[in-house]
Amino acid sequence: MLTIIKGPYLQWPTEQTITIMWETSEPASSAVDILMAERIHSGYHGNFKKPERVVKSVNEQALSLIHQITVSDLEPGTLYFYNIRSTNDQYEIESGPHPFKTAARSGEPFSFTVTSETGGYSSFDQSNGQINRNIFSQMQKYRPDFALFIGDIVDDGHHYDDWEKYFFGPGKSFLTSTPFYSCLGNHEDHASWYYDFFAYAPPKSYYSFEYGDACFICLDSTDFIDSDTYPNCSGKMEIGNEQYDFLVHQLRSTSAKWKIVYFHYPPYVSGGYEVEDLRKLCPVMEQYGVDVVLNSHTIVYERSHPICNGKVDFDNGIVYMVAGGAGAMPEWFLPKRSWHTAQSLAEPHFLHIVMTSSSLELQAIDEHRKLFDKFHIFKDSAGNRTYS
Ligand SMILES: [Fe+2]
Structure with missing residues (x-):
């Protein structure tokens, strides 16, 4: 049949x-x-x-x-x-x-949702997948133009059944009407199914696209960080590395007003699983005016203050979001917040981001559709940011 x-x-x-x-x-x-x-x-x-x-x-x-x-x-x-x-x-x-x-033209507003860990949380999840179903169902109610998944959408990317169990099954209704992008987390482990099931621009592990007035760049942070040798691996986040050169080229060549970069491992989070080596990417992202970086891996929600040159900087800083998404591990937080932490919470959640040519409005929403954090970036015609 x-x-x-x-x-x-x-x-x-x-x-x-x-x-x-x-x-x-x-x-x-x-x-x-x-x-x-x-x-x-x-x-x-x-x-x-x-x-x-x-x-x-x-x-x-x-x-x-x-x-x-x-x-x-x-x-x-x-x-x-x-x-x-x-x-x-x-x-x-x-x-x-x-x-x-179809995608919005330059100058047209749009919105997108962000979540992760539909599979990465699976070994801790006592809800028999109810959290995943809740997250997909709530995201659908916002009718976003597209969705981003920041990795670990399956438990083991090499297991064919995982892709249905953790992602395509609970997400079926949402994904039939919402284009989505994902990036490689450690749970995908570069499995061939990632490359078979998704139609991103080659090499698929990293890519870039433009939508409305925004340029989005996806990176494969699992390729930058070798988990077997971390924290003493070379990192290779420098000129000559194919993926690093791609990042620089895309940032340099885009004329989009907003720049958003996303990859799995978080350079800034006040908890376990922070990967400080990825801060090697920050100088070039600061140089070319990246506005927001989206990460996951640590299964919590966290929003940083705007950061530039390792300090809070409301004029030139990048906001780092950890959208640990479809799960919650409060014990992964440190007992106290870090200097870079603006807001944080360990609740299953997703982000809904609404963008116009001059504003970025971010809402953090839990699995029961309760809003628990929001912030706004406004940008004038000269590119200067203000926050609220
Ligand atoms: Fe992860």
């Missing part, structure tokens, strides 16, 4: 393209229909009809288990629906329509 066993889910949205992936139980062909819904008006009220008008179809006859189709020539910042179809000699299946939106 031919069935859809993962997804469909959305990858790498641009202003004109979207990539759609899914996995089937048997080898089958791949097809995607893009639909639009008519807007109907009745007096003062407007609503959308069921999407029925197919505006584009892409077919791939070759049989596969993991399906990946990119649809191009779409309109920026536009609501569409998609339906996937797979066939083999005996069966024909489809998903039914799911919504998606």
